[in-house]
Amino acid sequence: MITGLKPREATAIINSLTGGVVPKIGLQHITVGRSAEVDAFLQALSDVKNGHSMFKFWIGDFGSGKSFMLHLLNTVALKQKFVVANADFTPDNRLYSNDGKGVALYSAIMDNISIQTMPEGGALPTLLEKWIEQMLGETATEQNISLMDIRKEEHLPLVEQKIMKTINTITEVGGFDFGLVILKYYKGYITGKDGLKRNALKWLKGEYRTKTEARADLDVREVINDLNYYDMLKNFCKLFVSMGYSGFMINLDEAINLYKISTSTMREKNYEKILTIYNDCFQGKVNNLFFNLAGTKEVLENERRGLFSYRALRSRLETNKFETAEIRDFAQPVIRLLPLDHNEIFVLLKNLKEIFDFNFSTNIAIDERDIHQFMEELFNKPGAEEFLTPREVIRDFLNILSLLRQNPEIDKQQLFGDLQVKDERPVEMSLDDIEEL
Structure with missing residues (x-):
């Protein structure tokens, strides 16, 4: 019998794998042949925990286990006290756009935020309330007020001042409105006004589409959009670290949907965004942030549509020329997933x-x-x-x-x-013959 297997994990594993998807829990019970990758990942997590940032590209053939690997990384990172989020690239979710597809990706990331006690996502409200309780406790200590009394209306200004001061020290771009919205969430939390909490959460998840609507509900000047969502991810990373978490890890799967963008200009803009994040991570411009991106060999190496079509990325992502199937380099940004034997x-x-x-x-x-x-x-x-x-x-x-x-x-x-073998690869995998629009 498999040691430590829980009924809920067993059900998730069987149901998910039968449906052709990766289970969100219990992966440790079905992990084989990836010990070297996991060991290298643990070292990378340690570096990020110590203030560095990282960007890893997990490359493998269709069905080779890329999505499984990302979910396994989640399990490992959650145990290391990271906040983790997952999102898939789709035709409507991209890193760069001017029509809401960038902020749609951001919203998907925020919807799927996980912590160890909530590994299946939806943890953002829990994290916000945990941070608010932390602010209440620190204010009570600083002002020599009991934890019971600090919640009284007369002390609201003291806590608000503490929240804004703390937000200002841990945020950069967009920090003012970010702080105001968290303040609104605090007021809704402390006074029991669920509508105010919902509106604040809606803003923080990038779900307001117009400044007018946001101003009417929350009295803020800006909304999270295609241009500033990455700054908000960095703000959240700093917030999570200030709470005692090791860092913020974001997993992005189905990179084939960037490869499939029909216009070369828009595709290059998305690759440029990857380059920006990559440079921020490796040049020390951001701390405690870990990005993982999963894609096929075609997504990486195709010189017409893949990441290698963007010269600056190619120079950074080319594989160590001394690596072989037997001698692997897991410290490089690109990790190639070999098939299970x-x-x-x-x-x-x-x-x-x-x-x-x-x-x-x-x-x-x-x-x-x-x-x-x-x-x-x-x-x-x-x-x-x-x-x-x-x-x-x-x-x-x-x-x-x-x-x-x-x-x-x-x-x-x-x-x-009666077993049969079918080609399950998506027909979109070979796109060289598609004309640019």
């Missing part, structure tokens, strides 16, 4: 069988010899070498377990024989 996949499937049995309180008649036979059948199918991915192997295996659980009379050998 057959032994690692065997261990993974064996673990999944145990998790499946635990989740459904059953004992499916599949032993190690059957797992070997399943793998032999699948990996010897036509097209397996070119198209087969860990995602498809896992899903096929879980689907067979599901059928056997509900229909124990079925011949498992027949199920193994």
Whole structure:
């Protein structure tokens, strides 16, 4: 039996993997073959905790485990007391835009903020209230007022002064309005005005689209938009560190959607934004911030549409020329995820069988010899070498377990024989023939 497996984790693992997505919890129970990457990541986390910043690019073929790796990094970072957020690039979520797609990415990041006690996201209100309680406690100590009395209306100005003073010391661009909105959140929190809290949270998450609306609700001059959202992320990073967290880690997946931007000018603007963040991280212009970006080899290396099409990025992201499959350099910005070997996949499937049995309180008649036979059948199918991915192997295996659980009379050998390999790669992967608009 897998040590420490919880029923909630088992259910999340089986349901998510059957659906072809990565579970948000329990990844430690199904992690195989990535120890070197995790060890290097722990060292990078230590550097960021000590005040540095980092930008890592996780590159691998479709289905090679990029999304899994980002979720695994989440699990590791949360245990190191980082605030973590995840977002996917989509046609409507980008790093740069002039029509709201940049701030849409920011809103997705803020929606998915996680801490160790809330690993599935939605932790921003909890963090704000924790910080407010910290401000209340510090003000009470400084003013020699009891923790009970400091909440009284007569002491509101003292706490407000403390909040604004603290915000001013930890923020830079946009700090004034940022502080005013947190002040509004504090007033809503302390007086029980939930509407005021909701409006403040709406502003902080970048959901106000006009200054007029924000001014009417919160009496502030600005809103978070495509141009200033990155500054707000840096402000939040400083706020989280002031609360005692190690740093702020932001994971950005599905970089193929930047590669697919049809106009070269807009695509280059997005790559320029990556360069800006990259330079800030490695030149010491920002502290305790960790960006991870996941994409395919095509996204990185395509000289017409990929990151290498932007000369300044290419010079920074070219792989160590002395690296080989056996001799890896995990300290460089680009980490290439190699496919799991057959032994690692065997261990993974064996673990999944145990998790499946635990989740459904059953004992499916599949032993190690059957797992070997399943793998032999699948990996010897036509097209397996070119198209087969860990995602498809896992899903096929879980689907067979599901059928056997509900229909124990079925011949498992027949199920193994019916396995097929399909090309699951998205058709958009090859875009060189698309004309620029």
